[in-house]
Amino acid sequence: MKTPIIMIAMLSLSAPALAGGDMPVKTSTEVAYQDLNLATAQGQKKLSDRIDIAARRVCKLDNSITGTRIRDRDAERCYVAAKERANQQFAAVVEQHAKGG
Incomplete structure (x- = not known):
């Protein structure tokens, strides 16, 4: 039996993290639907x-940057990519559910 979750993951490639010599940070969360x-x-x-x-x-995506109303481009790219990956999982889950799985 498959676990009833969809994973949302992002890879943060922010300049400060890379400038400090740190590895990019991977963050993820689970979206339950059982x-x-x-x-x-x-x-x-x-x-x-x-x-x-x-x-x-x-x-x-909704974090504010002090002094501006402009959204962070990296956050926007992350959001679009995360939604695309999650929507692919979503479609597969709905299809499997429709087949009785």
């Missing part, structure tokens, strides 16, 4: 919302 009925549009919407919230959190 409580959702993925056979319904409502269940799929809830999972999509959870994925969006997790991707924003992992990529720090």
Whole structure:
């Protein structure tokens, strides 16, 4: 039996981390869906919302940068990539659920 989670992961390649000689930091989180009925549009919407919230959190998309309203480009790229990977997992999970898995 597969674990009912979707992984949201990002690889932080921020300049300060690289300048300090540190390795890039990998951050991830799990999005649970065992409580959702993925056979319904409502269940799929809830999972999509959870994925969006997790991707924003992992990529720090909503963090403010002092002195500007402009979003961090690295955070935006991370968010887009994380959502793409998670949505691929989401599609596979919904398909498997539709087949009775």
